[in-house]
Amino acid sequence: MSSSYKHAGKFTNHFRKAIKTLDINVGNQLYEKIDDMLKGMIIEKSLKGPYKEFKAIRIGKYRLIYSDKEQCMILFYNIRHRESAYT
Amino acid sequence: MSKSTQAILSILSLIRISYISMHKSELNLALMKCLKPYINKIIENPENIEIIVEEFLRDEKAIPLLFYTFQEVIMKVTLEELTEKDLAEIFKYEKFKKAEIKDALEIILEHDLWKLKQIKNNFDKYAITLYNFSINYPEDAHKYVITLLSIILLLLALNEVTTHDKLKLIGDKLNKLSDELESYTLTFMLMLEERKEENKITIVKNSKELKEVLDIE
Numbered sequence: 001m002s003s004s005y006k007h008a009g010k011f012t013n014h015f016r017k018a019i020k021t022l023d024i025n026v027g028n029q030l031y032e033k034i035d036d037m038l039k040g041m042i043i044e045k046s047l048k049g050p051y052k053e054f055k056a057i058r059i060g061k062y063r064l065i066y067s068d069k070e071q072c073m074i075l076f077y078n079i080r081h082r083e084s085a086y087t
Numbered sequence: 088m089s090k091s092t093q094a095i096l097s098i099l100s101l102i103r104i105s106y107i108s109m110h111k112s113e114l115n116l117a118l119m120k121c122l123k124p125y126i127n128k129i130i131e132n133p134e135n136i137e138i139i140v141e142e143f144l145r146d147e148k149a150i151p152l153l154f155y156t157f158q159e160v161i162m163k164v165t166l167e168e169l170t171e172k173d174l175a176e177i178f179k180y181e182k183f184k185k186a187e188i189k190d191a192l193e194i195i196l197e198h199d200l201w202k203l204k205q206i207k208n209n210f211d212k213y214a215i216t217l218y219n220f221s222i223n224y225p226e227d228a229h230k231y232v233i234t235l236l237s238i239i240l241l242l243l244a245l246n247e248v249t250t251h252d253k254l255k256l257i258g259d260k261l262n263k264l265s266d267e268l269e270s271y272t273l274t275f276m277l278m279l280e281e282r283k284e285e286n287k288i289t290i291v292k293n294s295k296e297l298k299e300v301l302d303i304e
Contacts, residue, residue, distance in 0.1 A: 031297065080276070
């Protein structure tokens, strides 16, 4: 049985392409995080300048970039791996 | 925004610090001499870092030296030199470990390496992007400069302190500022990406649809 969300989620094509490159563990973490966000648990961390309306949250070594500017809607814009792996 | 503030937009942080520490040239020693009073003030009260950096930005002697050493780093450091092994050494530094700034160091290094790659391989586009950012969003650009210079000075201050309390205080401040730096890194990355293809949207309204989009069973 699937539960309805507080917010609808909008996914860009870039986002959908990016998640195809993730491994299964990250995929599950991502699902849990997005599921929480669509249920209303949103964490704030704004980007800057022209991307001020976008926010980022960390999921392990990934950053999910989204916008909650529209009422009752979250736009999932992109997901990026942290570039440096020098540890 | 002042000219010096605008120019500092391109400066690196952690790679610079490592370079300055390793290469005791006349130029680096002169810069360190100019920075010393600021570093002392930071050690005294790390919480005042942003005020100290504002003062530093008005220093007509220190700012040019900072530029010259930055140019030296850009000219002499190649991306090939920055191997995984060398960069991993940064994380082994005892004071960084004690200050608990591993995550902050990763964020700072990511910012520096990305920026260095753009300067070396994609300079025109990178320079125009940062120029547009400073012209169109002067307040954000100024805050970015303050964040970046604060990180540079805090890392240098961290190198000077010995007590656990001071290491912790400076570490906490670095962790906060690296969070802010990460927002700038992502913004610049997104600004530089060209999106020529159409960006179609898929809408989900429940967990079943979300699993389908994420391709999770």
